[in-house]
Amino acid sequence: MTRREAEAALARDYPPGDCPALTRQRGVWARERPLAGLTLLDATPLFRNTLVKHLALRDAGAEVWVGYGRAMPFDPEALDMARALGLHIPDDARLKAGFDVVLDCAAAFSGVPARLGYAELTRSGAHRYRQAAKACPVIDVDHSRIKTFETALGTGDGLIRGLRRFGHGALHGKTAVVFGCGKVGRGILFRLTREGARCFVIDPARPIPPHGVAHAEAPHALLRAADLVVTATGVKDAAAPYAADLLASHAALANMGVEDEFGPAIPPTRVLNAKAPLNFALPDPTRMRYIDPTMALHNLAALTLARGAPAPGLHPPSPADEAALLATLPRPLLDELAAFEAAQGADHV
Numbered sequence: 001m002t003r004r005e006a007e008a009a010l011a012r013d014y015p016p017g018d019c020p021a022l023t024r025q026r027g028v029w030a031r032e033r034p035l036a037g038l039t040l041l042d043a044t045p046l047f048r049n050t051l052v053k054h055l056a057l058r059d060a061g062a063e064v065w066v067g068y069g070r071a072m073p074f075d076p077e078a079l080d081m082a083r084a085l086g087l088h089i090p091d092d093a094r095l096k097a098g099f100d101v102v103l104d105c106a107a108a109f110s111g112v113p114a115r116l117g118y119a120e121l122t123r124s125g126a127h128r129y130r131q132a133a134k135a136c137p138v139i140d141v142d143h144s145r146i147k148t149f150e151t152a153l154g155t156g157d158g159l160i161r162g163l164r165r166f167g168h169g170a171l172h173g174k175t176a177v178v179f180g181c182g183k184v185g186r187g188i189l190f191r192l193t194r195e196g197a198r199c200f201v202i203d204p205a206r207p208i209p210p211h212g213v214a215h216a217e218a219p220h221a222l223l224r225a226a227d228l229v230v231t232a233t234g235v236k237d238a239a240a241p242y243a244a245d246l247l248a249s250h251a252a253l254a255n256m257g258v259e260d261e262f263g264p265a266i267p268p269t270r271v272l273n274a275k276a277p278l279n280f281a282l283p284d285p286t287r288m289r290y291i292d293p294t295m296a297l298h299n300l301a302a303l304t305l306a307r308g309a310p311a312p313g314l315h316p317p318s319p320a321d322e323a324a325l326l327a328t329l330p331r332p333l334l335d336e337l338a339a340f341e342a343a344q345g346a347d348h349v
Ligand SMILES: NC(=O)c1ccc[n+]([C@@H]2O[C@H](COP(=O)([O-])OP(=O)(O)OC[C@H]3O[C@@H](n4cnc5c(N)ncnc54)[C@H](O)[C@@H]3O)[C@@H](O)[C@H]2O)c1
Pocket: 151, 155, 158, 179, 180, 181, 182, 183, 184, 185, 202, 203, 204, 205, 206, 232, 233, 234, 235, 237, 238, 239, 256, 257, 258, 259, 277, 278, 279, 280, 285, 286, 349
């Protein structure tokens, strides 16, 4: 694949209406070149739609290096496309030399020197940066309303697309049980409710379920009769105490967490996508429209670091940056976010 072919494929697959925030960013940055002369390592999980994020950074004038495969899965085809696009892939020696900015995910590249600082995508990664007490600024992109598009709405959408891919698309009237009522679990419950499923949640730490969702009062019997069971706790073996019920049930089983949340008694063949996060079976695990604002916010953090070094330690993204990004988004997407937030009730995360 040539560079021109790769660019044409991305333009075809991700029209501006699907990525308004990145499209706008690219337009402005191509004119202003605000990152000219900077070297930048981007470790956003490498899938096709991530390449549009990289191109925005390159349009801004940065020399873009792509970090992949350390903590997160990646798509080998996207890696080939990255090479065709002329993005740089670092070897260990290049990583050791460091960059001006590291845009990290899951703190996978926190050991790579960054002259101006880091921007981290995930909560667990931010936690690791806090513990490491780096003597430089770290922008905590998870600390934003915008991240909800990805973590909640995008994963809910990814679950539904993953279920369809495995032939479990019809959910109306079906009984669904979700383990975990954090950001991801709530996004899944919101979307399953919208699909017409009867939703139950198991999460001892969250006593107030979102609107339209019931607590699983008698979980053993419920799981035996369920049509769909989804894990989203972030905890290894979270559903293991219910293995006998799950093995006795006809339910489709799906894991959305990074760990094996079903535990060793449930064989991989019994869980869709062999226990890997279900949406990672898809070419774009998170659909562009849901990840576009987060990717643009992560990119903007590079600009914050380049413009005026904030004090060492963790910082949320600038509220002005977030507000400006939200203002570029289409009304239906903002309405979906508002509907999700309204459904969370008193126990909002
Ligand atoms: N598939 C994807 O695209 C995707 C995207 C983002 C995050 N994730 C993953 O999803 C998982 C959850 O992330 P999150 O941000 O919602 O985490 P979170 O910490 O906000 O929420 C997890 C919830 O699970 C609950 N929980 C913990 N142990 C439990 C148990 N044994 N039974 C029932 N509930 C339990 C906790 O009380 C908490 O409310 C993580 O593994 C994360 O990496 C996946």
